[in-house]
Amino acid sequence: MRSLAITGALWGALGACSLQKRQDDKPLVDSASFQAAITRENLEANLVSLSDIATANDGNRAFGLPGYAASVDYVYDRISSKQDFSAVFSSEIRANLTVNGEALAAYGLTLSPATPAEGITGQLVLGPEGSDACNASSYDGRDVAGKIVLVRETLCDGYSRSSQYAGIMKPAAAAGASAVIAIPDFQFNLTAGSLGVADDGTFIPSGFVNKYIGDPLEARMLAGEVLTATFWEDEYVDCRVTQNVFAETEGADSENVIVLGAHLDSVAWGPGINDNGSGVSLLLELFLALSKYSVNNKIRFAWWGAEEKGLIGSRYYVNNLTAAEAGNILAYLNFDMVSKGYYGVFDGDGAAYGVPAPAGSDVIQELFTADFVSKGVDVTAARFTNGSDYASFWQVLNKPIGGLHTGTGSAQDPCYHQACDNINNPDLDQLTVNAKTTAHVLSTLALDGTNLIKKLTGRGLFERSESQKREIATVEESDDEHHHC
Secondary structure: OOOOEEEEEEEHHHOEEEEEOOOOOOOEOOHHHHHHOOOHHHHHHHHHHHHHHHHOOOOOOEOOOHHHHHHHHHHHHHHOEEEEEEEEEEOOOEEEEEEOOEEEOOEEOEOOOOOOOOOEEEEEEEOOOHHHHHOHHHHOOOOOOOOEEEEEOOOOOOOOHHHHHHHHHHHHHHOOOOEEEEEOOOOOOOOOOEOOOOOOOOOOOEEEOOHHHHHHHHHHHHOOOOEEEEEEEEOOEEEEEEEEEEEEOOOOEEEEEEEEEEEOOEOOOOOOHHHHHHHHHHHHHHHHHHOOOEOOEEEEEEEEOOHHHOOHHHHHHHHOOOHHHHHOEEEEEEEOOOOOOOOEEEOOOOOOOOOOOOOOHHHHHHHHHHHHHHOOOOOEEEOOOOOOOHHHHHHOOOOOEEEEOOOOOOOOOOOOOOOOOOOOOOOHHHHHHHHHHHHHHHHHHHHHHHHHOOOOOOOHHHHOOHHHHHHHOOOHHHHHHHHOO
């Protein structure tokens, strides 16, 4: 256990405690020594262990399944404490689609109700386009009752990226459709997706087809062809208890806490070694290396559960903090996929994509960027899509956020959310560079964070403009209702 000591209750309301290393007689952390302590070999060893866990557990480390429990044990046994929470579990789903007798590749969306055993057969019809697909009124005059609606993905007001399919499913359901087939807005092929929220009694069976299938179907219907489809999917949904895992430095300033997070779960379709074993490994090595040093500001490490089901673990954490505990957080850094693709630094100042994150996020961005540039690394601005756990700290707590992300596109990681995201997928050299740069940024914030970042007060979106609220499509009011049980 590396002589880590168990302390008393860390967050009373959460009933959590932390394994911490005493700071007595330790030197203050410095960037050069901290970076030198991060090794490619140790980062790789963590990935091998996570890969072995997936291999021993049906090829995945997904929430609600044995591979995730084993992943929790792996991290917990090395460093930390656990926080239990319950969440809606949906099993790996099976789906198929035929159109005019031709079998087409289709995928079910998790948290969707199953179809009858014989499937659902009906005319395939087009739904409204763009944001009109979000509104029940857009179906007025459209004969969709008892039919299967084909509709393109769009982000609806009131829904996050993780629940956007629910936003286009519910209006079709209200209009009487029997099922919905979505067309994702991705050029590469997806193999998994989710409605992101639990069924409130209004859901209908839902799935998706990739663009190479959806685009021709749309074109055929626009040309006047009548298509008959049969859609079938099977899924089991129940409630399961799972865990977040935590570790933090002992001592230091507990009223200025820097939180680093990485989601611990994979999708059910693969071992998740880049997504997100890479972030898990990066945080593990940072914590173990940091235990040799003292810091001025408290550093908290978090490995989130059920991120792939809609950021459930981090949402539970932020929604269960007291006002004082929330006020003590200075900033949040996120590491979700950091070993395959470009060197992505989140666009904290909004210069690249026009949506600045809370004040202080620009400072985090500059710290990462400057260190990469000093090492001759080309930096890409990573977009905040609210598809990872930083969204919980932005939307609910209004905290400065930042971190690294190497991309999900086919050019960055063709094995994204697939079985081939295995031990051969990550670029270990890139992971090592990212980990060392993070060590530099963390050492800077650990010593001087309060001078670099102004403490923000207030929770959530009320301090943002209406346009920013729409842009990030908050779902904070519905998280507990939809995700927890």
